[in-house]
Amino acid sequence: EPEVTQTPSHQVTQMGQEVILRCVPISNHLYFYWYRQILGQKVEFLVSFYNNEISEKSEIFDDQFSVERPDGSNFTLKIRSTKLEDSAMYFCASSLYRAQEPQHFGDGTRLSIL
């Protein structure tokens, strides 16, 4: 069964550094998402992406965040200047169509900011 893959599984970064989290969505999916989950808390929406542009973003997704689909397969989340509070599990997801289709999640990237 096709799946969403995320790399790396764990990223440790110094505060203030830039970090790029990578995702390969399911190949025929059209919608892409990033979510984050601070340890022990609920999963929070960051951004959705369709047709090479952001469809919706949350209040969390401020100017330090950006997303890109640099080629036909990868979908990246960049955090420009990381803060301690950015430490979380970041999940990428993709879906074939809009809301009626389930979003399939990758295994996540655990980001630790020191």
Next chain:
Amino acid sequence: AQKVTQAQTEISVVEKEDVTLDCVYETRDTTYYLFWYKQPPSGELVFLIRRNSFDEQNEISGRYSWNFQKSTSSFNFTITASQVVDSAVYFCALSGAGGGNKLTFGTGTQLKVEL
């Protein structure tokens, strides 16, 4: 604004017991979609089920069943004859028909199934 409430933070049962996880939602959308995801200790999010707002038919899949009641804005999940492998955090989530179709998650219910 959309909201999902999972009032049960943690539930502990003994193997083979039935257990129901509650989910109550709020939305102004007339068309919306409800989901359950499982997060085992390994951390990934596994899709379990989707339900459309216009389809109130309950669903059964093996030991899993879901009860959708629009009148009470609830979408409860029952595991019959629970097993240790069911131990996980279960999230209920809601998506509207418009916008970027983001998922709004509840806070999750930690289910512990013991021998």
